[in-house]
Amino acid sequence: MTARPERWDVFCRVVDNFGDVAVALRLARCLAREHGKAVRLFLDDLTVLARLRPEADPALARQEIDGIAVWRWDAGLFEGGAVEVADVVVETFGCDTPEPYVRAMAARAPRPRWINLEYLSAEEWVEGSHALPSPHPKYAPLTRHFFFPGFTALTGGLLRERDLLDRRDAFQADRAAQAAFWRLLAGAAPPEGALKVSLFGYAGAPYESLFAALTRHAGPVWVVAPEGVASAAVAAWLRGNPPGERGGVQALAVPFVDQGRYDELLWACDLNFVRGEDSFVRAQWAARPFVWHIYPTDDNAHWVKLAAFLARYTAGMDRAHAVKVTALWEAWNGGEALARAWPAFDAALPVAAAHAEEWAGRLAAQPDLVTQLADFVAGLGR
Numbered sequence: 001m002t003a004r005p006e007r008w009d010v011f012c013r014v015v016d017n018f019g020d021v022a023v024a025l026r027l028a029r030c031l032a033r034e035h036g037k038a039v040r041l042f043l044d045d046l047t048v049l050a051r052l053r054p055e056a057d058p059a060l061a062r063q064e065i066d067g068i069a070v071w072r073w074d075a076g077l078f079e080g081g082a083v084e085v086a087d088v089v090v091e092t093f094g095c096d097t098p099e100p101y102v103r104a105m106a107a108r109a110p111r112p113r114w115i116n117l118e119y120l121s122a123e124e125w126v127e128g129s130h131a132l133p134s135p136h137p138k139y140a141p142l143t144r145h146f147f148f149p150g151f152t153a154l155t156g157g158l159l160r161e162r163d164l165l166d167r168r169d170a171f172q173a174d175r176a177a178q179a180a181f182w183r184l185l186a187g188a189a190p191p192e193g194a195l196k197v198s199l200f201g202y203a204g205a206p207y208e209s210l211f212a213a214l215t216r217h218a219g220p221v222w223v224v225a226p227e228g229v230a231s232a233a234v235a236a237w238l239r240g241n242p243p244g245e246r247g248g249v250q251a252l253a254v255p256f257v258d259q260g261r262y263d264e265l266l267w268a269c270d271l272n273f274v275r276g277e278d279s280f281v282r283a284q285w286a287a288r289p290f291v292w293h294i295y296p297t298d299d300n301a302h303w304v305k306l307a308a309f310l311a312r313y314t315a316g317m318d319r320a321h322a323v324k325v326t327a328l329w330e331a332w333n334g335g336e337a338l339a340r341a342w343p344a345f346d347a348a349l350p351v352a353a354a355h356a357e358e359w360a361g362r363l364a365a366q367p368d369l370v371t372q373l374a375d376f377v378a379g380l381g382r
């Protein structure tokens with residue numbers, strides 16, 4: 001008789017945008033595919049899932065996507081103990097496991113192991129907080145452990161599918177695959193030798209100023225912006241010009257692509273503007289230069305996080321290059337004109353490309369987040 005797979009329940013509430021679902025889905029998928037877990041993903045907004053995985057149907061209360069059971073987290077779903085508690089429970093980003101479910105967890109023997117997956121930050125305090133237990137105030141000894149993604153050996157690491165880097169390398173070495181990718185996405189291939197740029201960011205970044213700066217690049221430029229804030233900025237900048245082109249820059253607004261294709265877009269470009277959490281990590285795995293638009297918070301805490309990441313990312317660079325990268329990232333996040341920061345950054349792109357490869361290689365030497373999480377949970381015993 002074969003043992004039944006360990007059952008994991010992952011909870012996710014959409015705060016805004018795509019990142020919450022993107023991370024929860026990636027985590028659930030790796031647990032199922034790579035670690036043989038039976039995973040249920042409870043999600044309060046399936047419309048976001050359907051953007052990332054068009055096969056998802058927001059009208060369905062339950063469906064299977066990528067080997068995961070996806071359950072719509074409707075009000076009242078957990079009342080009366082209607083949902084059986086799993087062996088391991090993961091709440092993402094402090095989304096609060098529903099009270100009736102927590103009560104059932106406390107009553108279950110053996111008690112489920114309980115994880116809160118936190119947001120990614122490069123700040124130093126993360127190492128001290130990673131894996132700390134927190135007994136539930138009402139249902140002790142039910143204990144939740146805080147699991148922090150991160151960039152160092154003393155954190156939980158980063159989400160990375162087992163085959164990701166092999167698929168990236170194969171794609172980046174295959175010109176025919178890239179040409180087919182561009183044909184499908186844009187209906188044409190970029191001009192030979194073009195600087196290929198993907199664009200994904202929040203409102204407030206200096207898009208206009210970036211486009212103006214790109215017109216000063218020595219050679220053709222090809223900008224691709226999936227539907228959203230960035231594609232609207234492309235449309236605004238192109239208004240009144242021949243379709244798709246202005247000042248030597250070909251700029252394309254394309255549909256929002258699914259999560260798998262978005263990786264290919266990052267792999268196919270020479271420079272990626274990314275944001276939030278998940279696209280930020282994917283850009284690092286793409287091993288290409290990137291610019292991060294951090295999720296802005298009202299208390300300005302994002303500047304501290306940005307500085308923490310920049311400090312780690314630029315630590316291995318020569319000083320002059322670190323200054324160029326920092327200046328451009330700060331201008332992008334501050335909504336300032338890029339005219340001053342761009343030329344030096346642009347000229348240093350070949351150096352940045354070598355650094356991006358080296359950085360990705362360094363991160364890849366660490367175990368991925370889901371492997372670390374599965375090991376950590378196994379170590380908690382039963």
Ligand code: TRH
Nearest residue numbers: 016017018019022226256257258259262276277278279
């Ligand atoms: O969408 P984001 O801004 O998400 C978030 C949320 O704002 C969240 O509340 C916040 O806390 C978190 O960031 C830090 O950015 P993110 O995290 O990069 O998620 C975007 C996802 O969308 C990512 O998986 C890539 C994917 N994507 C596609 O699949 N296709 C596309 O065309 C694009 C542009 C992105």
